[in-house]
Amino acid sequence: MSNLILLAILGVSVLMTIAIYNRLVGLSVSRKNAFSNIDVQLKLRHDLVPNLIETVRGYAAHEKGTFEEVTKARSRAMGANGDGKDRAQAESALNQSLMKLMMVTENYPELKADMRFQQLQDELTDIENKIAATRRFFNGSTAEFNAYLGQFPAVFIGQLFGFKEQNFLEFEAAERKAMSVAPTVSFS
Amino acid sequence: MAYKTVGLKTHIWNNNFMTFAMLLVLPGTLLFMVWMVFLGWFLTYPDSFARSARDYPYSYSDSIYDYGTHAFTMTLAYMPYVLVVVGVWYAIAWLFNRQIIMSATGAKEVSRKEEPVLYNLLENLSMSKGITMPRLGIIETDALNAFASGIDRGSYTVTVTRGLMDIMDKHELEAVIAHELTHIQNNDVRLMMVISIFAGMIGTVIALFKAPFSSGYGYHMGYGISSHGRSRDGGRLILFILGMMAVAFLASVVTNLVKLYVSRRREFMADAGAAELTGRPDAMIRALRKIEGHSEMPQMPSAVAEMCISPTSLRELWSTHPSTDSRIDALKAFAGYGLDESDYAIKYPEKEVIEQPAQQNVPNQQVNDIWDNPVTGAILTGTLAEMGQKAGTFGNRTKGNPGGMGLAAQVPSATKVQTAAQDPWGNEDAAPKAASQTVAPKPVPKTAARKPAKVAARARRSMESWADLPTPPRKTFGQR
Numbered sequence: 001m002s003n004l005i006l007l008a009i010l011g012v013s014v015l016m017t018i019a020i021y022n023r024l025v026g027l028s029v030s031r032k033n034a035f036s037n038i039d040v041q042l043k044l045r046h047d048l049v050p051n052l053i054e055t056v057r058g059y060a061a062h063e064k065g066t067f068e069e070v071t072k073a074r075s076r077a078m079g080a081n082g083d084g085k086d087r088a089q090a091e092s093a094l095n096q097s098l099m100k101l102m103m104v105t106e107n108y109p110e111l112k113a114d115m116r117f118q119q120l121q122d123e124l125t126d127i128e129n130k131i132a133a134t135r136r137f138f139n140g141s142t143a144e145f146n147a148y149l150g151q152f153p154a155v156f157i158g159q160l161f162g163f164k165e166q167n168f169l170e171f172e173a174a175e176r177k178a179m180s181v182a183p184t185v186s187f188s
Numbered sequence: 189m190a191y192k193t194v195g196l197k198t199h200i201w202n203n204n205f206m207t208f209a210m211l212l213v214l215p216g217t218l219l220f221m222v223w224m225v226f227l228g229w230f231l232t233y234p235d236s237f238a239r240s241a242r243d244y245p246y247s248y249s250d251s252i253y254d255y256g257t258h259a260f261t262m263t264l265a266y267m268p269y270v271l272v273v274v275g276v277w278y279a280i281a282w283l284f285n286r287q288i289i290m291s292a293t294g295a296k297e298v299s300r301k302e303e304p305v306l307y308n309l310l311e312n313l314s315m316s317k318g319i320t321m322p323r324l325g326i327i328e329t330d331a332l333n334a335f336a337s338g339i340d341r342g343s344y345t346v347t348v349t350r351g352l353m354d355i356m357d358k359h360e361l362e363a364v365i366a367h368e369l370t371h372i373q374n375n376d377v378r379l380m381m382v383i384s385i386f387a388g389m390i391g392t393v394i395a396l397f398k399a400p401f402s403s404g405y406g407y408h409m410g411y412g413i414s415s416h417g418r419s420r421d422g423g424r425l426i427l428f429i430l431g432m433m434a435v436a437f438l439a440s441v442v443t444n445l446v447k448l449y450v451s452r453r454r455e456f457m458a459d460a461g462a463a464e465l466t467g468r469p470d471a472m473i474r475a476l477r478k479i480e481g482h483s484e485m486p487q488m489p490s491a492v493a494e495m496c497i498s499p500t501s502l503r504e505l506w507s508t509h510p511s512t513d514s515r516i517d518a519l520k521a522f523a524g525y526g527l528d529e530s531d532y533a534i535k536y537p538e539k540e541v542i543e544q545p546a547q548q549n550v551p552n553q554q555v556n557d558i559w560d561n562p563v564t565g566a567i568l569t570g571t572l573a574e575m576g577q578k579a580g581t582f583g584n585r586t587k588g589n590p591g592g593m594g595l596a597a598q599v600p601s602a603t604k605v606q607t608a609a610q611d612p613w614g615n616e617d618a619a620p621k622a623a624s625q626t627v628a629p630k631p632v633p634k635t636a637a638r639k640p641a642k643v644a645a646r647a648r649r650s651m652e653s654w655a656d657l658p659t660p661p662r663k664t665f666g667q668r
Contacts (some may be wrong), residue, residue: 030318034318037315037318070255088542126308129308129312130311130312130315132312133312133313133316134315135317136316137315137317140318141318148317
């Protein structure tokens with residue numbers, strides 16, 4: 001009789017382990033899917049940058065420093081892969097340099113009137129909105145995974161099979177840091 | 189507040205369960221109806237009972253119990269046919285529901301090229317939800333409404349009216365779309381479709397039974413209702429038909445009760461989901477206020493009307509859709525902040541700010557102050573002016589006057605003053621509007637403004653702590 005009870009307990013715990021393991025795998029897969037959605041948008045942005053630079057160059061050829069910065073940030077962002085911190089930093093840097101580029105364009109009314117430029121600008125805005133949207137879902141599913149991993153029975157099974165808490169994708173963090181540094185003003 | 193604790197996940201689970209239960213219960217109800225038909229038939233025509241029972245190797249007496257048993261046997265015998273009919277009906281509805289609904293409502297599907305702004309809004313919201321983007325439809329009418337339809341990923345559609353697109357600002361439109369998207373994600377739409385398909389079947393059955401009465405079709409069918417009206421057989425037949433109509437009516441009442449139970453809660457859920465998704469309960473509240481009283485769409489089939497953001501007819505006002513006031517109260521309770529135009533009465537006199545925005549009773553004393561206050565006074569006057577305008581335009585709208593009204597006529601300038609004053613957190617749209625108005629409201633005193641901002645900040649933090657991420661910056665979606 002006691003053997004039977006022991007067997008039942010064992011059986012139930014094995015089933016529970018399987019269920020929790022599967023759930024963890026499912027959650028981490030959906031997190032990965034969510035990231036691939038962001039990836040698509042980030043790549044679209046990478047593709048957009050050269051066109052944007054070429055268009056701006058046509059009107060503001062001497063803003064070389066800004067162009068170089070954007071190009072550098074782009075190639076760095078394209079080199080970074082995965083969902084790690086360096087990727088987030090590289091993309092944030094690209095975002096910042098693009099913001100700077102857009103600031104520069106404010107000084108060129110003919111450029112702002114250019115149809116091609118306007119179209120590119122709209123595209124950039126759209127891509128950035130989509131990056132924000134997909135990132136929101138990605139962070140949501142990361143939170144879901146982490147929360148499940150931290151819960152009572154899952155925490156042991158997660159350790160057993162080497163599941164680790166996953167990182168959020170924070171672009172803003174780098175931006176905030178940059179913004180808290182006072183801008184240098186020179187009159188030379 | 190009964191709706192303070194809203195659990196979206198639980199709601200989805202409930203809906204899935206209900207859909208499953210409906211798929212079981214509704215055919216069950218149908219079988220019960222068939223059984224009642226047989227029972228009724230045997231009770232009215234004992235001869236046919238005797239004839240039918242003779243074929244079965246049981247010993248039947250004449251008691252009601254035996255009538256019931258034999259009717260059940262007959263039901264089982266005919267069950268496959270009934271189920272095949274039901275199955276075919278469901279299959280057709282499953283495959284062609286999109287086309288049927290589109291032709292019934294006069295909606296047309298639009299692509300990214302045709303409506304880039306709206307399409308982008310929907311696409312981005314679907315991305316933040318992580319769901320496949322539904323189709324997008326537009327109905328060319330001045331009425332303000334929106335609905336979600338469909339039964340699976342391929343057929344899910346969000347449809348808005350042209351009037352809604354013209355009158356809502358970007359955030360409000362986003363809130364409305366998010367509301368419909370939440371209906372889809374919560375599986376409300378699927379549940380509603382399953383129930384509606386069944387309701388359609390029952391409606392058809394009732395119509396069949398009614399036919400001999402309403403169209404005089406009875407003569408031709410040889411019922412001889414009027415010519416042999418006094419004879420025993422004709423009387424019985426009428427009795428039988430009346431009985432069957434009662435059964436069908438009962439079934440339709442049951443279906444409607446189920447619908448009712450599901451539909452009211454669901455609107456609160458979708459509102460809450462929209463507020464969570466967009467992070468702008470205020471926009472949702474503004475949208476609901478704008479829609480209120482302008483949502484009539486007489487041509488809507490009832491199955492679709494259930495899924496509309498706002499009632500399409502007066503009849504629904506008291507049944508399927510909760511009142512705008514209660515929805516706004518629930519939104520405020522859910523989000524912890526958010527302002528309705530009526531709240532300005534509470535928020536902006538120099539008196540202390542009431543922290544519980546859900547509170548509705550304004551003491552008389554305060555009401556007097558509101559009229560004296562330049563800001564709220566302007567708003568109230570504006571509201572009255574708008575009400576007058578509404579009364580004027582409403583008739584035209586309900587008669588379905590196509591394109592009779594320009595945008596300018598529909599939004600009196602008083603409303604614009606209102607929207608300008610409505611955004612205490614210096615939303616980007618608010619400021620220029622306020623400046624352009626001749627009756628620009630006095631800027632809100634700083635002490636009063638600070639408090640709601642603080643409440644808002646706290647609420648935002650608490651709302652988003654689940655994902656620990658700041659609200660993504662919503663940049664311009666292009667110009668409208």
